[in-house]
Amino acid sequence: MKVAIIGAGASGLTAIKCCLDEGLVPTCYERSEELGGLWNYKDDVRPGQGSVMKSTVINTSKEMMCYSDFPIPAEFPVFMHNKYVMQYFKMYAKQFGLENYIQFSTEMHINSLRLTGTATLKILLKMRRKHVKIVSLKRSKEFSSTGQWDITVKHKTTGKEEEHVYDAVLVCTGHHADVHIPQFPGLDRFRGKVLHSHDFRHTAGYEGKRVLIVGIGNSGGDAAVELSRVASQVFLSTRRGSWILNRVADHGLPLDMANLSRFTTTLASLMPNLAQSFAEGQLNKKFDHALYSLKPKHRIFQQHPMVNDDLPNRIACGAINIKSNVMEFTENGVQFDDGTFVDDIDVVILATGYVFGFPFMEKGLIDVRQNKVELFKYMFAPELERPTLAVVGCFQPIGAIMPICELQCRLATRVFKGDVTLPSKDEMWSDIRTKATIMSHKYVECQRHTIQVDFITFLDELAQLNGCKPNFGAMFLRDPVLAWKCIFGPCTPYQFRLEGPGRWKGARAAIMTQWDRTLQPLKTRPLGAEVEVKGSSLGFLKFLVVFVGLFVLLLSFCMQ
Incomplete structure (x- = not known):
């Protein structure tokens, strides 16, 4: 099964790997000369192509933003400058041989893209060196029965156009290209x-x-x-x-590692006003x-x-x-x-800010109006007869984007293969409308708040569909130490490799050592004694809630 991937940034790279993991044959089209997308810093400005500033440091800590089966090296900074982010992407690509599947210097324009149905992997690898231009993406004539996509490729040197067919498409173009x-x-x-x-x-x-x-x-x-x-x-x-949030929280710990856990997410959902008051109070302690x-x-x-x-x-x-x-x-x-x-x-x-859209697609395929797009899990168009097109990364999380993109790709590739069946069209529309309603009530109305998602909640939704959401009840009985770290510790991407499809044997060890890798780059001067890591300001509250919960369970057991 041949899959076209559009874009070789943070989502495009993991899309290639997920295809390979599922035995699919990917071809990735990248408009620039290198991988990395937004994080590939360039001095020159290129229309329609985003880039970070020269000084940009990522806002999420390295353990929270890494791909789930490839931890960022311990010696890398807690919050990485864009050069380290690019270095990590290149390490990831090298480790899994991803560059072999990327055709660089290919652009998207408003017409179409086709790759021959008989193209073999060797032909695809040969095309990578030809510097082609993608003209457009549209449904094949037999789409209702085959789910295939037509793409027209124009060679930059000869001007010759070639038409080809793909069995599925992953759109990984992001939403930071066209300015508002x-x-x-x-x-x-x-x-x-x-x-x-x-x-x-x-x-x-x-x-x-x-x-x-x-x-x-x-x-x-x-x-x-x-x-x-x-x-x-x-x-x-x-x-x-x-x-204004600080990357560095109490005791010098990274904010997301110290506070973004399943426990705190559940607590905030149960007592939203109290959680907001607490958070605002903490921020005003930093400065009024x-x-x-x-x-x-x-x-x-x-x-x-x-x-x-x-x-x-x-x-x-x-x-x-x-x-x-x-x-x-x-x-x-x-x-x-x-x-x-x-x-x-x-x-x-x-x-x-930015406006996003998909100008290279067949008109009416996915409509974007005022940055609002109606896609199931921000991925699938409910009206398509065949779920062989998925958009990746078209959301804005309160947290790291890379782990969510990866899980979207893991889900999409299994949907393409038929291992996962999406809900009915009515159920998908219901989910889309429910999310839109919740967003309109939760966020200030503006063009910026149209694709917001909650980090852990959305990860769990995708994992539930894909079959890789951990069963914490069974985990508490089987491995209580791991369960404690997963629920009360930071929700790092490794949790979604513990069980189910795509299980990684190193996931447990990665969770048990995540704080070691986080703090390693800070240990640049020997102090003669091991430094104790202090918890966040929610530490006592966690203990109190767990103690009360155990007491209630014990009491109910004794009264039976």
Whole structure:
């Protein structure tokens, strides 16, 4: 069974591996010259192709973001600079021989892609060196019976087009390529430089400038902090304000490792208001968000948070000035909706997010409107007669994206093979609409909050469908130490390799040693004694809940 994979970034790489694991024959098309997608930093700006900034450090710790059967080396930093992320991707690709299945320098345009049904693996590997261009993706004429997809490939050197057929397609193009630029009054007459954060790479050339950044997402915060070290003054404009999370939590532990567990997720779902109040209180202990003009009207779990360890420090030293929403631009300045005005602005950076879509697909196949897309598990189009097309990575988690992409690929490849049967069309639509309703009630309404998912909850949904969700009841009886770590410790990706399809023999050992790998890069100076790792601020609460639970069970047993 031949599978076309579009994109060789974080999701495309694991898509190749998952195909190989299931005995499928993948061919991956990547528009650039290297793998890595968004994390493949380039100085030059390429339209429709995202890239991190030169200084970007990932917001999730290495144990939470790794692929589930390939731990990140212990010596790598807890939070990795983009060069380490790329190094990890290359190690992963080398370990499993993934580059043999990638055709680089292939672009997606608005027409079609076909690979011959008789193409063998040797022919596919030979095509990799030809530098072809993909023109489009559409259903084959016999799709209702075969589920096959037509693709037209155009060779860049000869201009010759070839048509081929694939049995299934994995779309791994992400959602950080095409920029969203709101219409601001007067922006067209502003005389300074205007760019989107998509095009901002480094601080060279901004020395001594007065810079306005519009938007307080992660890109806006990162750009503001970096520019504040060289610019004359940075202004950061926000409509609503934002809660600011630190990568580093209590006792210097990574925030996600210390707090993102099955226990805390369950607790937050049972007592959402209490959980939000507790979290907001913890953040305000770091710095008072109202005092720093950042406090939003919404609660902490009602917006995708910003992760930034340096922003309050740069505000405190005056390098960054928080401003309200932009009302209007003038030739040299900007009027804000609180009545204040800032003049002599040299540069405006629009950190206003992205729009996503699939322009290379057959029209009407998957409709995206205002960043809203109706896909089952953000993957499958319910109206397709055959589930041989899956979108991967078209979601926004509160947590790491790589483990979810991997689990989507594991599920998709088993659906393609027929090992997993999707629910009925009505059930899929019901799930899609339920998620949309929950999202509309939970999050502030904006284009940014259309594909939000909860990290552990969504992983469990995918694992349940795929048959690899751990049975914790049986685990407590069989291996109570492991069960304790899985429920009360960080929900690392290895949990989804403990049992079921794709089981990995090293999963238990990886879970038992996950804190060792996390802390290893910090041990750069011998102290003469072993340092005790302190737990998070929820440690006593965990103990109390477990103690009460055991007491209730014992009491009910005695009363029988």
